[in-house]
Amino acid sequence: MALTNETIKDRLTAKFGEQLTHFEEPYGLLTFEAPAALNLKVMQFLFDDEELRFQFLTDLTAVHYPHQQDRELAVVYHLHNLTDNIRLRFKVFTSSAQPDIFTATQLYSSANWMERETYDFFGIHFVGHPNLKRILNVDEMEYFPMRKEFPLEDQTRIDKDDAMFGRGALPAAANVGAVETPRNPAEPTVPASGTPGVKGSEQDWSTETTKQ
Amino acid sequence: MSTEQHIKLPEGSIEKTTTTLNLGPTHPATHGVFQNILELDGERIVSAEQTIGYIHRAFEKLAERRPLYQITTLTDRLNYCSSPINNMGWHLTCEKLLGVKTPKRVDYLRIIIMELSRISDHLICNSVVGVDSGAFTGFLYVMQYRELIYEIYEEVCGSRLTTNMGRIGGFERDFTNTAFEKLEKFLAEYPAVLKEFESLFTRNRIFMERTIGAGPIGAERALNYGFTGPNLRAAGVDYDVRAHQPYSSYEDFEFDIPVGTTGDCYDRFLVRNGEMWQSLRIIEQAYKKVQEFKGAEASVYHADAPEYYLPAKEDVYTKMEALIWHFKIVMGETEIPPGEVYYSVEGGNGELGFYLISDGGRTPYRLHFRRPCFIYYQAYSELTKGAMLSDAVIVMSSLNLIAGEMDA
Numbered sequence: 020m021a022l023t024n025e026t027i028k029d030r031l032t033a034k035f036g037e038q039l040t041h042f043e044e045p046y047g048l049l050t051f052e053a054p055a056a057l058n059l060k061v062m063q064f065l066f067d068d069e070e071l072r073f074q075f076l077t078d079l080t081a082v083h084y085p086h087q088q089d090r091e092l093a094v095v096y097h098l099h100n101l102t103d104n105i106r107l108r109f110k111v112f113t114s115s116a117q118p119d120i121f122t123a124t125q126l127y128s129s130a131n132w133m134e135r136e137t138y139d140f141f142g143i144h145f146v147g148h149p150n151l152k153r154i155l156n157v158d159e160m161e162y163f164p165m166r167k168e169f170p171l172e173d174q175t176r177i178d179k180d181d182a183m184f185g186r187g188a189l190p191a192a193a194n195v196g197a198v199e200t201p202r203n204p205a206e207p208t209v210p211a212s213g214t215p216g217v218k219g220s221e222q223d224w225s226t227e228t229t230k231q
Numbered sequence: 232m233s234t235e236q237h238i239k240l241p242e243g244s245i246e247k248t249t250t251t252l253n254l255g256p257t258h259p260a261t262h263g264v265f266q267n268i269l270e271l272d273g274e275r276i277v278s279a280e281q282t283i284g285y286i287h288r289a290f291e292k293l294a295e296r297r298p299l300y301q302i303t304t305l306t307d308r309l310n311y312c313s314s315p316i317n318n319m320g321w322h323l324t325c326e327k328l329l330g331v332k333t334p335k336r337v338d339y340l341r342i343i344i345m346e347l348s349r350i351s352d353h354l355i356c357n358s359v360v361g362v363d364s365g366a367f368t369g370f371l372y373v374m375q376y377r378e379l380i381y382e383i384y385e386e387v388c389g390s391r392l393t394t395n396m397g398r399i400g401g402f403e404r405d406f407t408n409t410a411f412e413k414l415e416k417f418l419a420e421y422p423a424v425l426k427e428f429e430s431l432f433t434r435n436r437i438f439m440e441r442t443i444g445a446g447p448i449g450a451e452r453a454l455n456y457g458f459t460g461p462n463l464r465a466a467g468v469d470y471d472v473r474a475h476q477p478y479s480s481y482e483d484f485e486f487d488i489p490v491g492t493t494g495d496c497y498d499r500f501l502v503r504n505g506e507m508w509q510s511l512r513i514i515e516q517a518y519k520k521v522q523e524f525k526g527a528e529a530s531v532y533h534a535d536a537p538e539y540y541l542p543a544k545e546d547v548y549t550k551m552e553a554l555i556w557h558f559k560i561v562m563g564e565t566e567i568p569p570g571e572v573y574y575s576v577e578g579g580n581g582e583l584g585f586y587l588i589s590d591g592g593r594t595p596y597r598l599h600f601r602r603p604c605f606i607y608y609q610a611y612s613e614l615t616k617g618a619m620l621s622d623a624v625i626v627m628s629s630l631n632l633i634a635g636e637m638d639a
Contacts, residue, residue, distance in 0.1 A: 129457025155284035
């Protein structure tokens with residue numbers, strides 16, 4: 020009998036009860052949320068269970084939601100059961116103040132570089148990772164570039180403001196001319212590599228700072 | 232004579248019994264910019280450490296500031312040996328998010344292009360395996376057929392390497408007759424060439440001795456390392472996105488999935504060759520199906536998706552509606568519906584996935600590429616452990632490592 024989203028959901032709720040939340044099926048892909056401390060337990064269960072057998076890690080990445088207090092960073096796992104040919108996605112949320120997540124390298128060798136990449140770009144600290152250092156960026160880099168507080172464009176430009184891309188309100192100064200550089204040099208920056216996420220609580224970047 | 236040392240050597244470098252060798256970042260044998268730091272005991276590899284990221288271009292960050300249609304050009308530059316597959320994969324992802332349904336003819340035309348690019352990808356990979364084992368002839372011989380494939384691309388979209396081919400919903404224009412003529416020429420001539428290419432290598436004693444047993448990996452390890460595509464199939468696992476999660480109407484076609492057993496360089500070579508035959512089969516079927524369309528259906532080349540598909544130029548100048556859509560699309564002012572989608576296609580190297588999150592803005596909130604190359608390259612040190620230095624090079628080329636795909 021082929022495995023269905025319902026069966027997976029039932030098996031998971033039977034095992035973990037109320038701890039797994041937000042069961043959804045966007046575009047048919049079972050998605051749920053697990054507490055950060057349980058990520059490895061959930062994965063181990065999905066891996067070992069006779070019926071579930073999610074033994075292929077398709078993708079591991081992170082998303083930054085700066086406006087969600089204490090759950091700014093989401094680590095997203097895509098798992099695949101190749102026997103029954105069914106996928107699932109689950110997320111764990113963590114704070115950017117202390118982004119500690121257990122590593123999946125013991126289960127999947129492929130998680131090694133994917134976690135290094137996630138660390139490199141989002142500063143997520145994978146506890147127990149054998150070699151957690153930057154992979155695509157230079158080692159000397161002092162920030163995590165995929166976090167939303169690092170805008171891509173030159174910050175003095177106003178024509179590339181978020182509002183132009185359908186997010187947020189138009190800046191009041193949009194038609195006035197000179198705009199103050201949003202990021203104040205005195206403002207604490209994101210901590211150096213190696214000690215991820217120590218300064219997270221002081222990260223008071225808001226849309227207001229960029230929209231003066 | 233004073234015993235004072237004038238050259239400062241690193242601590243312990245004299246006592247050390249192994250040699251460190253930098254293979255790369257710019258070494259002719261790496262076929263791309265990445266580095267391998269090999270630790271050698273004589274000619275045996277003790278360990279290998281990879282450094283990548285030399286051509287990292289921050290595509291994921293760039294994509295957060297671009298409307299959907301401008302991201303296609305970024306996908307070109309992932310695996311640049313088969314950029315049309317990346318383009319189509321991206322369009323299919325967008326279509327899934329937007330709920331655009333493409334006509335059958337578009338699907339078939341896409342399949343023709345995707346399979347052509349698979350052939351050109353595997354062709355380069357396999358002939359480079361030949362080059363790295365000392366046989367240059369095959370490489371030169373097949374190159375003119377890659378050229379023919381590139382001419383077909385050129386006829387369809389105007390460019391050759393970084394194609395930016397197609398649009399969300401279909402193609403920017405219909406295939407010309409020249410494109411179909413060139414395709415016919417390819418279908419007529421290529422089988423003989425591939426046959427000859429195979430007879431050059433497949434039972435060649437020297438080639439076999441160089442590749443059999445070089446860089447092997449078992450099915451279980453390959454899966455654990457996240458292998459996909461020909462490299463996984465060479466290890467004996469018949470996972471193929473085209474068959475497991477058919478996209479673009481692959482379910483209408485008949486093809487086999489070649490698999491190997493040992494996952495060594497020779498098996499990878501055979502699997503890629505087998506796939507080229509299967510791709511030819513698919514193209515022939517697809518071309519036949521394309522020819523069978525009658526009447527109005529025979530000239531359909533895009534879906535009806537006015538919000539995302541640029542209207543024809545003559546309409547833009549004469550119709551208000553088209554002018555508005557044209558302006559909105561070009562200025563990137565169409566809102567993307569909120570949603571979260573993971574979609575994957577079978578790229579030249581394996582499962583090429585796109586994880587796209589939209590929050591309702593005009594650009595993706597987050598876009599992540601699952602690059603097969605990046606994921607399986609980490610197995611390299613395990614594949615080469617204990618092998619000879621010369622195997623290091625051939626393993627690299629038979630994995631088909633493309634720096635553009637690794638670094639994104």
